[in-house]
Amino acid sequence: MEFSRRETLGLALGAAVMTVLPLRASASSSVDERIAAFTGGADMADSGIELTAPEIAENGNTVPIEVSAPGATAIMVLATGNPTPGVATFTFGPLAASQSAATRIRLAGTQDVVAIAKLADGSFAKASAAVKVTIGGCGG
């Protein structure tokens, strides 16, 4: 509770600077590379995987997300706007009761979160969700 006004402002500034850093440009090739490495360049279907994420993050430092893809052997999650886009790859053994996982991720600003599932038949499915990170204020 010992935040001075300056420190508080500093925090806000830090958050704001993160939102305006041109992360996408530098990270995008890395995102494409990671996807290519995971899928081997195969096409990805739009259905077969569900990604649940908040539309606006309550706290960009810890954003709850959930992925689910029945029959998947692995699900890769990417935060496309982070300096290091890799979040996690969940793998499911044949005895897994369900192919779903929940975790919390850190987002360095407004961006798309992408989840790609590798299905048992060797095909891939992709889902994406835009998550906004905002400095907040001003609710009616």
Next chain:
Amino acid sequence: MISRRDFLQVSMATTALVGASGFGNWGRLAAQQSLTQDQLLQFDTYGNISLIHITDIHGQLKPIYFREPSVNLGVGGNKGHVPHITGADFRRAYGINDGSPSAYALTHDDFSALAQGYGRVGGLDRVSTVINAIRADRPDALLLDGGDTWHGSYTCHQTAGQDMVNVMNALKPDAMTFHWEFTLGSDRVNEIVEGLPFAALGQNIFDSEWDEPAELFKPYKFFDRGGAKVAVIGQAFPYMPIANPGWMFPEYSFGIRDEHMQEMVDEVRAAGADVVVLLSHNGFDVDKKMAGVVSGIDVILSGHTHDALPEPVLIGKTHIIASGSNGKFVSRVDLDVRDGQMMGIRHKLIPIFADVIAPDPVISQLIDEQRAPYADQLAEVIGQTDSLLYRRGNFNGTWDDLICDALLSEREADIAMSPGVRWGPSLVPGDDITREDIWNVTSMSYGAAYRSEMTGEFIKVILEDVADNIFNPDPYYQQGGDMVRIGGMGYRIDITKPQGERISEMTLLKTGEMIDADKSYVVSGWASVNEGTEGPMIWDVVEDHIRKQGTVSVNPNTTVKVVGA
């Protein structure tokens, strides 16, 4: 937009029977140019279930003036659709005559002049009379409170919401959902909710640590009414920890959570619900989107964005009702529910004209009891106003212009910022400004008026961020307030552009120079969501300023150039 005729055709096509005579009364009422309580309450009881909806009271126990916005822009698919039409366009859409009671209640033009004739609106003792009349027609009518109830006045602040709790409990609601209530802090909210004699609902109120539904708030409640099973699902304001200080209620998480909403609708349907009612604090455009995403909701009682609409808006098979704010309106919604299906709907938005509707003396006395300990404080006259003081509008209102002037002069700042909240009654020219009036537009649990230095670049980041919360074309990314009000600086905004490109031509008014991205400016504002914000309380800053002025005059604000509307 959907005209009234189209609307009726649409509704008849989607339900077997529709009681249409509730619609279209507004024009007739207006033409008569005289009002009686009987006219305002007139309603041919219909079907087997009655809902009474009131929302966004913001602590207003007594009658007030409330001017509706002149600027309320819609973006994307909502551009030009209700509630994003105002003034003459609004009156034309609903067949309302200029100068009529409905024009005064629902639109902004000639507000000061019409206020002289039609007087104040609201007052929970008048609201009680309306509720009692509906209950006389239908004793088991459901009274549903959409939230933003325990916030917004001097007495509400001093009693941490207890004045509102006491008076609302006397009106006997059946269920409620929430927003500003949480700014009392989670300890206080929990304490009140644990003692509430009615259901506290919110399917999207989660425990933040476990990301599971919070135990204290139930997602829905069943009511047996008129031989049918009514499910009322609650939806609290989704963006509370973002739009308001999340550190005051860290145990709670919210969000839209429309997948969970669909699960709840499916669950109540499977449990035998004949009709599903959503008591929502989403805001109107979010409710419209949700009605298209979640299937199986019959009626959404919409709150948060303070819109007042004289007719329901139909999305698919879901009827959305918007009931205004500050105690100015009550909606009555009668439903015909048979064989597990909603067969028809009849609706009336009842304006609470305080000089026409008799106060319920029991509630009047209860209100007086809440106010009595603070009577001297409330009544103290601080100054007078020559101008209409109002808040609503996307970019500015005279109340916030006055508040920004107070910040600039009392805090010796270059630039002032006032949050784009939508609550706060109006004052008409010639009115005294009392301490109560100042608190009505400023009171909150985080009212410190900070003073700090910000670079031009950071000021732009703030404006862009807030603008995207209003003008993002996807309603799920909107928070439902208005644009942050700026004093001492002008700017241009193109609402059609993406975030980062909307704001330009930022100009420091006192020098006429463009804002320099690298230069620091002294900025004073209030209602920061950051913990530990320091400064005098905004109501004291405004009081000091008004006292020095004696009589305030606020000139029309032309410093914001809006493009793309």
